[in-house]
Amino acid sequence: MRWPAFLNLKTIGLLLSGGIAGAVFILVLIEFDHVTSTEEFCTGCHSMTIVAEPYRQSSHYNPTSGVRASCGDCHVSRGVISATWDHIKGTKDLFAQLFGADYDNPIVNLVHLPDGAFHAREWFRERQSDTCARCHVLDAIKGTRADTLKVHQEESEGKSCIDCHINLVHRKVPGQKVFKRDAWNRMVEEEFGLEEGMAEKIRQGLVKAPQP
Amino acid sequence: MKITTIIVFLLFLIIQPLYAAKVKVDPSEFGVEGGNACVDCHFKTSAGLAEQWKKSKHGQLGMNCLDCHQAQTEDNDAIEHEGFTIAAIVSPKDCGRCHVTEYQQNSSSVHANAVSLISKRLPAMAQNLGGKAIVAAGCDQCHGSVVKVKGDGTLDNATWPNSGIGRVNPDGSKGSCSSCHGRHEFSKAQARDPSSCMRCHSGPDSPDRAIFEASKHGMAFFANRDNMNLDSDSWVAGKDYTSGPTCVTCHMGAAGKLPANHDVGLRNSWNLNTVVSERQQLVIFEDGDKMDLPESQDAPDPGTETTKIDGTPGIVKMVIPPERRRKAMSVVCLECHGKNFVSSFMEQFDSVVELYNEKFGRPAQAIMEALYDKALLTPTPFDEPIEFSYWELWHDEGTRARHGAAMASPNHTWWEGMYLVGRNFYSKFLPQVREVAGKEAEALIQKHVKADKENHGWLDQPNKLSPILGYGNSKPGGE
Numbered sequence: 063m064r065w066p067a068f069l070n071l072k073t074i075g076l077l078l079s080g081g082i083a084g085a086v087f088i089l090v091l092i093e094f095d096h097v098t099s100t101e102e103f104c105t106g107c108h109s110m111t112i113v114a115e116p117y118r119q120s121s122h123y124n125p126t127s128g129v130r131a132s133c134g135d136c137h138v139s140r141g142v143i144s145a146t147w148d149h150i151k152g153t154k155d156l157f158a159q160l161f162g163a164d165y166d167n168p169i170v171n172l173v174h175l176p177d178g179a180f181h182a183r184e185w186f187r188e189r190q191s192d193t194c195a196r197c198h199v200l201d202a203i204k205g206t207r208a209d210t211l212k213v214h215q216e217e218s219e220g221k222s223c224i225d226c227h228i229n230l231v232h233r234k235v236p237g238q239k240v241f242k243r244d245a246w247n248r249m250v251e252e253e254f255g256l257e258e259g260m261a262e263k264i265r266q267g268l269v270k271a272p273q274p
Numbered sequence: 275m276k277i278t279t280i281i282v283f284l285l286f287l288i289i290q291p292l293y294a295a296k297v298k299v300d301p302s303e304f305g306v307e308g309g310n311a312c313v314d315c316h317f318k319t320s321a322g323l324a325e326q327w328k329k330s331k332h333g334q335l336g337m338n339c340l341d342c343h344q345a346q347t348e349d350n351d352a353i354e355h356e357g358f359t360i361a362a363i364v365s366p367k368d369c370g371r372c373h374v375t376e377y378q379q380n381s382s383s384v385h386a387n388a389v390s391l392i393s394k395r396l397p398a399m400a401q402n403l404g405g406k407a408i409v410a411a412g413c414d415q416c417h418g419s420v421v422k423v424k425g426d427g428t429l430d431n432a433t434w435p436n437s438g439i440g441r442v443n444p445d446g447s448k449g450s451c452s453s454c455h456g457r458h459e460f461s462k463a464q465a466r467d468p469s470s471c472m473r474c475h476s477g478p479d480s481p482d483r484a485i486f487e488a489s490k491h492g493m494a495f496f497a498n499r500d501n502m503n504l505d506s507d508s509w510v511a512g513k514d515y516t517s518g519p520t521c522v523t524c525h526m527g528a529a530g531k532l533p534a535n536h537d538v539g540l541r542n543s544w545n546l547n548t549v550v551s552e553r554q555q556l557v558i559f560e561d562g563d564k565m566d567l568p569e570s571q572d573a574p575d576p577g578t579e580t581t582k583i584d585g586t587p588g589i590v591k592m593v594i595p596p597e598r599r600r601k602a603m604s605v606v607c608l609e610c611h612g613k614n615f616v617s618s619f620m621e622q623f624d625s626v627v628e629l630y631n632e633k634f635g636r637p638a639q640a641i642m643e644a645l646y647d648k649a650l651l652t653p654t655p656f657d658e659p660i661e662f663s664y665w666e667l668w669h670d671e672g673t674r675a676r677h678g679a680a681m682a683s684p685n686h687t688w689w690e691g692m693y694l695v696g697r698n699f700y701s702k703f704l705p706q707v708r709e710v711a712g713k714e715a716e717a718l719i720q721k722h723v724k725a726d727k728e729n730h731g732w733l734d735q736p737n738k739l740s741p742i743l744g745y746g747n748s749k750p751g752g753e
Binding site for chain 2 (some may be wrong): 073212213225226235237238239245250
């Protein structure tokens, strides 16, 4: 058997280095996806520290089992390609942080929180809550009460986690269908002692939110 | 026709509709689509309430969770739950989709207005003596909370859970059917049992539990509970049961030709929970709302505007005098008692109320008014001991005496009632008046108390012997 003529030392060298570069690239991507999925990276922006506060009180942060879900465990897809794509899409959040509203201000953050929550829930729904399955296996959900096992075995057909489980980790936001912007704005105004109507003006960027 | 018959007949015309109406919704409309899925899951997650519902008439007729809990997305308290839009609170308005008559009757009752009715009393009680925690777990659990839905869709825990009878619901309707018809079994028998009223009608300001238990009516009921036919569809006193009355029998129940009515205060001719009792007229508004009006105030003319309990204006439809309300109550009595028995009993009762009014209520009220006018007391409630004495005199002890007479408990009329009023008045209240008013006290007491020789003349006879306190034991004729 003879080697094909084009397979000379030069092309082999090129192929090899290409392969190595590719492998390194993939490794870098994996590392990149990993690093950019950590709590430390995500909360590098001040705005994210605000949404992280309830998370740190939640059972996803401090379960008795010691399994801690990082930001990316839930919010970044499984698989290198999907994870990288999520991060590419996620740069819009970076742009919003840099050039958008002042999300570092807790008032602005809270005014806009429902939009983020609805978007995140939709994201989970589209993926049939795939990231939950990083840790949770439907057949293994037993709970401490008998009904937890039965409900997950018998009542879960056609549903994914997000269809029943919302408001587990972050601050409570109503379902999108029943969400009332006026009521939410009033809650923000009460919480931060703002005049009536201020929350809507802040949301539309008409006035600068005071620093609470 | 006798006058009583005419009046009762007129009462029938006025108080619409005649009988507690049957639900007119066709049973084929029960069982909202999708609602059975709720049931499947809730038998696992909350088996207790699911089992109760299954046993209930609602469950038996094929109604499911969504029949009552369904909500529109625009409803204030709507939440998304497993793909359905529902509300946790089933308000009287929701129940009224089927139970139209009961909803209408109850909505205008003193029960439904239990929040507005104490709005003047509440601040001093809640803020000065208690605090927010007491309002939520105490006052509001009987009177009802103004339920607040927070911006995040949750119900404010300062206002919910709550089963107070005058609850102001997120949909604006007033009341809580489950206050008496406990969810999720909604048992008729339970609502007719005195125990459902006793949750709130016990304790100092509404001591009806103890009074009923100690009365002959209570004696008859407790000895014959099994014969009371409590879960019967038709429950007319004298026809479906005869052993004894419950609270419902007299205050809401059907008796003879008198129809049942979910307005609990309709038959009360006196107000027994005020400093001085007054007979009360019933103002009925064009929109169906009602309001008690003391007899001393002029009845507004039909067609004129007057202020309702909740402060909003209303057009008067008619005013029913207290005598008619008394007649309605007496119709119930007549199922088991003779006419003379009933009217004489009512006279005994009225005499106790009038005695309380004249001997203690009015003088105490006049003295307190003078003390405030003369700035001998600060206007702030409950910062001076005499304010407690006065409050307990009419609100606790005075109420117990009057309710005791109304419901025929001798012990509560006297020992637990008027005796305590007298003890408070003579041994606490008047000495405190002397303390507070100093030199001005005697003039006040002379004017408002001693001038009434019939009731207080004994104070001017310091030498009248009585052996019950030890005087004269060793003398001839002593005990």
